[in-house]
Amino acid sequence: MGSDGGHCSFVLLAEFDILAGAQLKYQFPQPLGVDESVLAMSMLPDGAETQLDDWTIFFLNQTAFNTISPVLALDTPDVKTTTLMGEASPSAPDKPDLLCVLNLVRTKHDPTLDRGAKVLALAICTRHPFIQIFKPVLLMALDDYFSDPSQDCLARLFDAVNSMDLSAAPILTRNEKIVMRSSERKDIFTEKFAHVAQPLHGWNSGKNLLQHRSNPSGESFSSFEEGILMRNKDKEEASVAIQQPTAQSSPSEASFSLGGSAVWVGEESGLEMGSNEGENDSVLSFVGTTVNAPSRRRRSTDGSSGSSQAHMARPLTAHTPSYQPNMAKDTHFYHTTVAYKDHQLPIKMPLATFPEEVGDYSLITLIKAFSVQTLVSGPFHPHLHTNGPQTHPIIILFNALVTGKRIIFLGHKKPAGEVSSFVLSACALGSGCGAVLRGFIERSFPYANLNNRDEWEAVPAYIAGVTNPIFKSSPTWDLLLDISTGSVTVARDIHITYPVSAGMPLGVPNIVRSATFSTESSLGSEEDIVRAGNVKDGAKSDFVVKADNNADNLFIEDIKSAIEYHYGESLVRVRFTEYVLRFVRIASRYEEDMTGSTKFGYPSTPFDSRLPNPRLGSGMLFNDETAGRKELAANAHRIDAWRKTNSYEYICADFRNAQLMDAIQGFDVAHQLFRLRNARSLSEAEVQVIIRALAENVKTYDQVIELLAYLMPFGGGLMHIAFCLFHQKESVRDATVDLFNQLRAFPVGVLFLQTLNHFQRYAYVRQAHAREKRYAAEHQYQQQAPQQQPFYAPSSFNRTYSTDRMVTPTSNGGF
Template sequence: MGSDGGHCSFVLLAEFDILAGAQLKYQFPQPLGVDESVLAMSMLPDGAETQLDDWTIFFLNQTAFNTISPVLALDTPEVRTTALMGEPTSSSKDKPELLCVLNLVRTKKDPNRDRGAWVLALAICTRHPFIQIFKPFLLMALDDYFSDPSQDCLARLFDAVNAMDLSGAPVLTRNEKMVMRFSERKDIFAEKFTHLAQPSQGWNASALRRGILMRNKEREEAMVAVQPPTGQSSPSEASFSLGGSAVWVGTDESGFEVGSGEGEGENDSILSFVGTTIAEPIRRRRSTDASSGSSQAHLKDGTLRPSMIHTPSYYDPTQRSGMAKDTHFYHTTVAYKDHQLPIKMPLSTFPEEVGDYSLITLVKAFSSQALVSGPQHPHLHTNGPQTHPIIILFNALVTGKRIIFLGHRKPAGEVSSFVLSACALGSGCGAVLRGFIERSFPYANLNNRDEWEAVPAYIAGVTNPIFKSSPTWDLLLDISTGSVIVARDIHSTYPVSAAMPLAVPNMARSATFSTETSLGSEEDIIRSANAKDGAKGDFVAKADNNADNLFIEDIKSAIEYHYGESLVRVRFTEYVLRFVRLASRYEEDTTGATKFGHPSCSFDNRQPNPRLGSGIVFNDEAAGRKELAANSHRIEAWRKTNSYEYACADFRNAQLVDAIQGIDVGHQLFRMRNARSMSDTEVTVIMRTLAENIKTYDQVVELLAHLMPHGGGLIHLAFSLFHQKETVRDATVDLFNQLRVYPVGVMFLQALNHFQRYAYVRQAHAREKRLQEQQQHQQQQPQSFYGGGSSFNNRVYSSDRMITPTMNGGF
């Protein structure tokens, strides 16, 4: 993203006049070509005079009534291509780019004015979904305008925002964003910030190389000075480090003492190969030997333990000037008049996530099933009368219902936040589905009611209670009371037809996907679809089989125990992913093929080359069919929406650009984590296939994007290190060796428990030694080349110099 990236397209200023009402006073740098009264009413919400400050959000270029005329800012090619980082391409190239408008309304008491107050609204239009970073600009600029009411204030704001330099911000792919948002480590992808170092600060590649070599030499001397007791050889942690960042770094008990005997010479030789751009001090696990005691600082011969030896300070990229303390954000400053405004730009935002939203607030506001009223509809009430309000909202979002959030006597900014939270909920926090923001109106009013109500499946936020009696909505959520109302005529608006018959189960789809339980029988669903409005017993939902409600209970428990917003978002992302995979299976069963998912099949070893499974299948086929039947109506309704079309387009695009091709990675990982029983052959094929297809950086990140830390990360794959078959253990070591090449992979390896880390290091060390012995036996010359036959060391050793490959900003 360049420094002249056109972060701000327009600046608008509106003023409330006691006689003329809301008036749009300034449009800078030129008029937008939209009805000025529409813009003014959107900027000055109802009851704005009762609030000292209020933030509202609305969008432009959604429909014909708010589409702006072409302007110079929108016609810049380089701006268009770098406006949003990592988002999927739109299915319609001719569709105008959506603009987000962040608006600040302020009421200033002034006895010299009519009604004793001065009400102004200042807004900026931007392409960025992380509009919250612009709030400091608006606060300063509006104060500036109150003291000097002229268009020069708008020009200064426009220039200051566009002068913001985000060229140093890492451009992350979708998978990198997923890994970043799932990880709580504040140094995740720190290597992507290495370009921030300036030569004037004394840092360059040559100096770094010399420093690493010197540190390696000092470390070798320190390790040689230690003479551990002879006995069984232990693996060297240094030989399994990435520039000093060992697999164990980050824990109190995080290392093992260097062994002696047969492996001693090899350990010394491997030590000479340590050194890349990432380096952290190596820690050693406290001894668990009862004879020595973990608190002793000396060995029996008086020599200092390795943990007590002074180690040189290693190069740490997070300590350089300009490096963010938390790499989830890009930190910069922007000059506005005489002030330096700090900017904290989130790096893992998707286009469907606009502004500051809170799923926790949304769940807390609508948490009572007793406050749900109106008839039950199969599109909405997938669990009958036990359907939770949040599940009803999700179903309404994905099935394209017209939704209104009503906040009578509430600030317009609060209502807007609920609309944005709902859009994030339906999209899986922007990571799974899309198409919600383009039909959302975070603040809507009577002035343009006819226009936004004409938008199919709109999601609107209003403050006027008159909308409660409107016949144009399907679901109304009152944020003041927490009540959820389903429209009385929803059955006539959305008539329900009989569900399409599911395919007869076959042997190819047997027992490969674990599911919780069924949600109800097919007969229950059909009976509910034909029930009259308001009839009791529309659904027969079993409390012990209610997967959606169990999910909501987990969310409520997480909130009660004060888990953060990030965990709640991850759980909703998982929920939407599960819905999409279930919908893919349903489409395949009813139509014979699926357009947005892998075909469902089980592992097949009857062929010479065994075939891996894919898609979502069930351990209990009968329970799986009940779950598909229970979700059939909302899936059928979703398949008629734009969100479904986007999902199909995104899947086609992923098939072309994904780094891992021909494998349903999610299916294999789910099998490794949840399968009740797996044959040795299937485990072998899965681990070997992963090891052979995950080698490049993009492939590693794509794998890690499926491994959510709260679900254990690599722990379930690491269990293969203890498998009875050597081929499985070797394949797991090969896979972990490829992960270890990259800093992000090292972080995931560090998250393994002590037993798994030790098993990995021990087996990798033994395997490397075995390979080296085979090379020495095959070669007639005493001199050998590392890296040619060892997949573990990945470095080349020559008689006259050491060569370290360039990767991830290294030298």
Template structure:
């Protein structure tokens, strides 16, 4: 993504003529080679004259009729442009890149009502390979204003040059796992270290002691440093400095009182003790400590350290009305406003500018966007628009109605996307931009917000019309947005969603279009594992199967799906509760990502039961402690066999239909690539984390094997980020792994400490450790110190016993209304009395 990275491929301008209709007036810098009438009609939607401004989106290079070559105007047909950094390459080597077209339509009313019906309708569009097309809206608005005042092709040239001169060379390129961690975290300093090269600190920023506030020491990733700051394990400053001096000169070894784990960085939950830039650090005496850390969070000048009560640092998930709430994490300011303007305070975005004429337009580029997420879509708006089961009409089909008549409209839509049905969003008398937004939201819904599945955007038409109807209706499993109500009577769709009324209609002939045949019974023996479900378990009632297969039209269909599996409805109710409690779009997106991830793992188990193996998942078997080296479990986990049979039965039809789509082929290819490129190899990470979090009964041997395997295989930065990508903050983050700090077996506690030490070597791991509650953080600090002493006995053999002072009654460790008192004495030290916990 350099400054010459080809952000804009083409610029188009269309105009509505009262006699000739929609006309494509300019194509810059060269013609696209696509039917100009098709482009003009796509840029000037029906009813555009009734809207002052409207935004629409459409795509190029989806089918033969809208394919252009080369993708970039400055390329030659023989030289194919390389894929954007951080994006997966296409499975077809000669398949051109998808081009997203952001189009702005404006109606300008004229003084002379006799000319052009009293209004001038223009549309200006840019073609780009970037999915985050919303960042170009400011410059597109200014360019269209410019064209109205000076209608010439020079305006298009200025827009083309301005967008392509946008400098994204400093933007961090995130891997898939880094994007998963970033989008699941609401911390505005997540991956802040990736921005360190953009904002060198002013040398004049000093604290009251003359020491630079912004500090950093160059180090290898395995080394670490720590700033000495007050914490629950620290004495006052007068006692702290002599301890450091003694450690540096070798006169004495550190005691538990003087042992620093980064001060507040891990214990308190505040970032004021973390170093970021070059300078003399306070923690030089501990540079060999296995628990020290190179920090990256910048603090505000002379900012006070926050208090350490339970409410300020603890990030336990809260339960309210049965709804899992994401934890509230303290979010510090990462950049000072006095720094240069191109640097973001929120690291979820990269801030840059576009210079158009004499204006510097600010641009916020999101860093965690996947190719299947185009534009600024909203799942909350989609869910609110289609929330009533009473508005669903038409016959029931097993591909769509996985919970019979109680299936929620959003689940019906998801099933239709997943199983390759033809879908139309109708918005009669609605702006074309609103219809386009619903189509883009649906694509994100089906793909798990771009993080799990793909293949939806390439068959979507956010704005479709009668002029190119034959082309887009010929695309299998299309997802189209229309404004003309004539499509309601078209026989070519399978599911129609009316955004004006919130109604969902299933086509009457869907059973004849997609016949359902009886599938194989569950329980086919699998060579990959020792046991499976009972062979007498079937996917569904044979009577229901035959009834659905023999149905000829909607009037004769009385297919009824068993409703004893309500997992989908529980999930939707949970999402609706989050929306009612005003949780944001980011939480809803993360929850749908988890939902689609679980479906893929469930489908992998189904495929394994049917064929004996699976192409896109780990084989399913339980933990085996009989072997000399215990074998960890793998595959999806059910609470019990009965629950597993019900869930597989409820999902069997949509899984079978999904396996016939291109989305399934993409998943298989992605899994093969992941097996070669994943940093953590050799075991199913998701299975181990699910067992630790949800297992009702776990043997000590399994817990020990899981924690030791994680500690041995999560050491490098890529491995740490991959593990954290599975640990969503709203689900507790590291909190369930941290319970192993209180396990009765010392080997489990030691393995957990080793794992946390390795996480703490990287800034993103520190942020996750900060989200632990006070008890877990203290247990980690104490056990890490004790383990360090055991690993280096010679260093501590001459250490005199520390003198302890009892805290005053008002500062009791358990005093006050919260778990920890808000006021601490720097003279006190808490000594745990239990081995392995409090």
């Protein structure tokens, strides 16, 4: 991404004329080829004169009425904007990329004018989804235009935004984005900023320890234990590197030896990466030292707390962000500046943004606004009410999003920017915060008005934000959410628009009908569904769903509790990502059971140990098949409706691409982690095959990142894998040590290992060192063996040794 990356494609300025109404005054650097009245009305929302400042967002290249003319678009090969942050373009090859328009409306009161005020709107068009970073420069540019109303102001804004240098911004893959956003550590992916770091005075920068590495290395990451006291002889022992088959040195004895005292493991709050070239430097890296407490005393668990046991921690070196001006304090963002006139405006660009996340939205605000179930009105519909009257409004909204319903957010007497924010939040909610599904932004209209009503209402499954209450009586929406009152209204004729068959789709009765479609089922009896489908216009539906599918309600209660306890927006977003991921896996199982195969997931097969090479399980399996069948039945209608939307087509294409591009190939990683975490009973053979498969297929940096992307920190992270360190079979323990050694080769793996509890960390260090000593002994024996005379024992003395210690894997990860 170069400094001339085309961050801004166009700059627009609109003005309200007392006689002619909203007028588009300037288009820079050239006309867009879109109806000027459409652009002007989108930039000057209804009631703009009542707000001093207002922000609105809308999109171009969505439909025919707002598509930029190809002849006039700035998409020549020499200036075409690059795809952002490592994301593949979600659009079809013949479909133009969406342009996000950030619009600032300002009302300047002037008693000398006819209406007593002047209303102007200034907008920039960009392909970047994080359009909120341009707000500071847009504010200054509009002030500049008020003082000097000329097209030169637009040219200065255009040049200033396009001169913003993002060439040093780290480019993250999808998995790296997921890992970053699920971690609250402010030093995550510090190594990505190595190329912009400036060394301290006197620092030997001949070897950059923060340089991003794609191959395992034992340097500087031999230990992640904090508070470990080392004596001089321990340092000497640690300096001897012993070659292992894992190509990564295990933690040395100094990692867990206190010279006779027990190990003390402290709290890790940061990662220290030091040099081993100093006079008193150690090969090992301390972990847990912070800037505020660089000389924290070490403690011991043996009861001796004398001064002889108190050692000082080394200060932070390459990890310290203070000497890296472009890194700042939080690696979730890239800090740069925009030079506008004589000002250097600071820009804080988020690095983990997906294309389906536009602007600075807030899921917490959305949940708080629509959290009262009693404010839901209208008939019940199986596509929306997956839990009947107990279905939470947010779940109704999610169901409407994924099943392709027409949704309107109404904000009467509310700023258009506030309404736009709710629409963008809804798009993020339906897509799993951009990490799972897509296709919502392309049919969203954050601010819609009467002027182009016919065009955006013609878009199937539109998601629109309006301020005019006249839309409340419109017959073209299926779900209306009033942000002023928090009420949710389902269209009374929704059963006519989306009829529901009396029975389940073909294939499902063999799975769920006998167990779940009864008076105790989660979706009610078939008679209830028939009555729901025969609702007359204006009549209230008799469709009643029993409160049997409580998974959605439990999830919402968890979210509400997290908000009440003041957890941040990042946690709520990660939880919704997990929720949408689970919905997709359940939908994959439903499609497989209904049609015999699935297009966007692995087939659901259990672990099979009867084969010569045991086969790992895959797909969505339930611990309790009866409960699983009920959950499938509860989700059947919304899944069936979702399979008819563009979002379904997108995820099928994404899964096909993932099968070719994923770093870990050959087995379903999510299934294996689910088994380790949730299985009620797990055979020794299955544990052994799972751990060995992970150890053999998670070695490169991309493979490590892909594995960590499945391990949400709030769900325990590596904890459930670390339980295998205590398995009774030595081969399982050895494979777990191999896996952790490979994770420890990369800084991000070290951060995840730090989240293990004290017992798991100590077990890993102890077992790794014990195995290292065993390898050393075997290596020494092999060196001495040629000097001895070979001994030929009689066949009667032959022994059969157990191979439990050293397991030889097969080509497909089995044993």
